Amino acid sequence: MEQQIPSFLLRNDLSVLLDLLVADGYQLHGPQVRDGAITYASISSLSDLPVGYQDQQKPGHYQLAEDHNKRFFHWANGPQALKPLLYPAREVLWQAKRNASGSIQFIVPVQSFEKIAVIGVKACDIAALKLQDQHFLQGEYVDPGYQARREGLLLVAVNCSYAASTCFCVSTGDGPSVESGFDIALTELDEGFLVAAGSEKGERFLTRLPLQNATAQQLDAATQQHETVAAMQTRRLEPIAVGQLNDAREHPQWQDIAERCLACGNCTMVCPTCFCHHQNDELVMKGDESQHIREWDSCFGESHGQLAGFQVRDTIKARYQQWMIHKLDSWQEQYGRSGCTGCGRCMSWCPAEIDFVAEANIIGGADE
Amino acid sequence: MDRKVTLAVHKFSSCDGCQLALLNMGTTLVELAERVEVKHFAEAGVLEEDAQVDVALVEGSVVTAADEQRIQRVRNNSKYLITMGACATSGGIQALKNLAEDPESWTAQIYPQPEFIDSLERSSAIKAYVEVDFELWGCPINSQQITAVVTQLLSGVVPWDDREKLCIECKRRGHVCTLITQDAPCMGPVTRNGCGALCPAFGRACYGCYGDASLPNHSGLAVRFNGLGLLPKQVEQRFTLIHPDPDARLPIGNSDKQRHREGQADE
Numbered sequence: 308m309e310q311q312i313p314s315f316l317l318r319n320d321l322s323v324l325l326d327l328l329v330a331d332g333y334q335l336h337g338p339q340v341r342d343g344a345i346t347y348a349s350i351s352s353l354s355d356l357p358v359g360y361q362d363q364q365k366p367g368h369y370q371l372a373e374d375h376n377k378r379f380f381h382w383a384n385g386p387q388a389l390k391p392l393l394y395p396a397r398e399v400l401w402q403a404k405r406n407a408s409g410s411i412q413f414i415v416p417v418q419s420f421e422k423i424a425v426i427g428v429k430a431c432d433i434a435a436l437k438l439q440d441q442h443f444l445q446g447e448y449v450d451p452g453y454q455a456r457r458e459g460l461l462l463v464a465v466n467c468s469y470a471a472s473t474c475f476c477v478s479t480g481d482g483p484s485v486e487s488g489f490d491i492a493l494t495e496l497d498e499g500f501l502v503a504a505g506s507e508k509g510e511r512f513l514t515r516l517p518l519q520n521a522t523a524q525q526l527d528a529a530t531q532q533h534e535t536v537a538a539m540q541t542r543r544l545e546p547i548a549v550g551q552l553n554d555a556r557e558h559p560q561w562q563d564i565a566e567r568c569l570a571c572g573n574c575t576m577v578c579p580t581c582f583c584h585h586q587n588d589e590l591v592m593k594g595d596e597s598q599h600i601r602e603w604d605s606c607f608g609e610s611h612g613q614l615a616g617f618q619v620r621d622t623i624k625a626r627y628q629q630w631m632i633h634k635l636d637s638w639q640e641q642y643g644r645s646g647c648t649g650c651g652r653c654m655s656w657c658p659a660e661i662d663f664v665a666e667a668n669i670i671g672g673a674d675e
Numbered sequence: 676m677d678r679k680v681t682l683a684v685h686k687f688s689s690c691d692g693c694q695l696a697l698l699n700m701g702t703t704l705v706e707l708a709e710r711v712e713v714k715h716f717a718e719a720g721v722l723e724e725d726a727q728v729d730v731a732l733v734e735g736s737v738v739t740a741a742d743e744q745r746i747q748r749v750r751n752n753s754k755y756l757i758t759m760g761a762c763a764t765s766g767g768i769q770a771l772k773n774l775a776e777d778p779e780s781w782t783a784q785i786y787p788q789p790e791f792i793d794s795l796e797r798s799s800a801i802k803a804y805v806e807v808d809f810e811l812w813g814c815p816i817n818s819q820q821i822t823a824v825v826t827q828l829l830s831g832v833v834p835w836d837d838r839e840k841l842c843i844e845c846k847r848r849g850h851v852c853t854l855i856t857q858d859a860p861c862m863g864p865v866t867r868n869g870c871g872a873l874c875p876a877f878g879r880a881c882y883g884c885y886g887d888a889s890l891p892n893h894s895g896l897a898v899r900f901n902g903l904g905l906l907p908k909q910v911e912q913r914f915t916l917i918h919p920d921p922d923a924r925l926p927i928g929n930s931d932k933q934r935h936r937e938g939q940a941d942e
């Protein structure tokens with residue numbers, strides 16, 4: 308689709324878009340305040356959105372504060388966004404049943420996949436989604452569950468108007484505004500939204516919205532906002548060449564990190580591009596039925612490096628190296644770009660307050 | 676196998692909570708009873724303490740001289756011995772007395788006639804006395820752990836000893852981290868999963884019921900607890916709440932060769 312000049316939608320008319328989506332059979336998913344954080348879950352109206360909330364984040368810390376603004380999306384990302392929707396943390400891949408005759412029957416569970424519209428997706432998460440698509444859909448094998456859920460997804464993106472201290476998407480080239488990969492994009496201004504379509508699917512909804520022509524001032528305000536947010540980002544991941552971190556495995560900083568890192572795996576769990584999993588069989592007590600389960604796994608966990616009878620990575624140092632070197636270095640050979648989209652989650656949700664960006668810059672030599 | 680696998684449940688010093696995890700299994704317990712022959716399970720009314728069995732489930736810690744002798748008999752009578760719960764795996768909360776400088780004085784403070792109390796100086800894990808084939812950690816353990824280990828054994832596979840960190844399961848379930856958002860001293864980063872992140876689901880910090888996970892970096896977590904404002908004594912209390920015996924904790928992570936727990940079925 309060609310890039311179009313955005314139109315303007317009054318603040319409260321966002322509810323018209325929600326109604327149209329619901330009328331078209333979409334379930335609404337969006338940001339909301341739950342247990343002290345902004346998380347994505349099912350929503351039913353605009354009043355569910357986190358109006359007047361803003362987060363303060365730094366490594367190991369996430370605090371929500373009430374803010375005087377009346378905006379819906381004036382905050383930076385919480386612990387998760389799209390990953391749990393498309394790639395569930397736990398999924399039954401197949402079941403096996405033993406019949407009375409002793410023969411074994413394999414069953415692929417029937418799942419009904421819903422059409423889901425996600426409201427308020429940020430640029431870093433759209434960039435991460437493209438990487439997950441590449442992994443689950445564009446390789447030699449297609450993941451059928453992911454594919455079905457992905458096809459039912461409609462994305463209403465929002466350009467960021469606020470950055471947390473942990474955000475660094477400008478340095479990874481993934482934000483703070485979205486450029487592609489969405490169906491509808493919103494730029495939130497004080498009195499309403501600039502709205503643009505990013506797909507034919509999105510365009511169909513826009514034609515039914517009470518849109519006005521955007522004024523020159525509104526377009527200026529949007530540009531200004533983009534620049535302000537970009538300038539708010541003080542954190543910067545310096546470029547890393549293929550092999551640069553892998554060749555620095557002897558750097559003393561790894562051991563320093565290993566003294567602090569808890570190998571708890573939180574960073575990998577919240578990272579929107581991490582896709583590792585393990586598979587287990589769970590038997591029922593009768594022994595005639597089992598479920599083959601796929602669950603999120605982490606390179607910080609024990610099962611990830613457990614090969615037949617031995618552990619490949621038996622130190623925290625080796626596990627941290629696996630995480631950082633794969634994410635920032637070898638990922639480039641695998642997927643054509645780094646696996647980091649600058650969302651900052653691995654820092655905010657790290658109980659050991661480890662600053663992933665600062666550590667990478669030290670090991671990569673940018674800080675010397 | 677022609678005959679049914681035989682099973683015994685033995686109780687030592689404990690609160691019976693782990694046996695309840697068995698009794699609470701509902702219809703699954705009936706199915707279990709169909710697949711195995713329960714020879715001894717006093718709490719369920721089946722009594723044959725000295726029966727020879729294929730599998731013994733042992734609850735509780737060793738705290739008396741009689742316990743000490745009885746656990747030898749249980750070991751000799753069982754092909755495969757599984758300990759269940761904090762008491763059996765680490766000595767339990769009663770191992771607090773292992774930390775006391777003068778345990779005798781405790782008895783005198785608690786009981787009006789301390790001369791009736793006849794116990795050993797320490798409360799010890801079963802593995803301090805006999806070889807243990809598999810451990811189920813938790814305080815108390817839950818029914819899924821029993822189903823998993825029993826079905827794996829009956830299928831003829833070595834049971835999988837899952838020593839994953841609680842944080843991983845906490846994130847799978849989508850809980851918002853209590854440590855990060857509430858400054859709560861959560862033990863999740865060093866604790867083994869098994870409860871399914873029950874406390875964080877209710878916005879509470881993990882107490883460490885399931886003992887150490889693999890590669891636990893205690894000193895690293897202690898640094899964070901200090902940062903939350905906990906005094907060194909409070910940090911220590913946090914780490915020794917459910918498994919007070921110092922021998923119950925694995926050495927700090929980062930070592931090149933991680934010591935595997937004794938009695939762990941990982942060969």
Ligand code: SF4
Nearest residue numbers: 578647648650651653
């Ligand atoms: S590595 Fe960290 S900052 Fe980068 S995408 Fe993953 S969680 Fe976000």
Ligand code: SF4
Nearest residue numbers: 568569571572574657
């Ligand atoms: S870097 Fe932080 S979040 Fe990641 S495993 Fe280490 S302590 Fe946990």
Ligand code: SF4
Nearest residue numbers: 842845852853861863
């Ligand atoms: S609440 Fe506790 S268990 Fe859950 S992620 Fe945070 S530190 Fe880990």
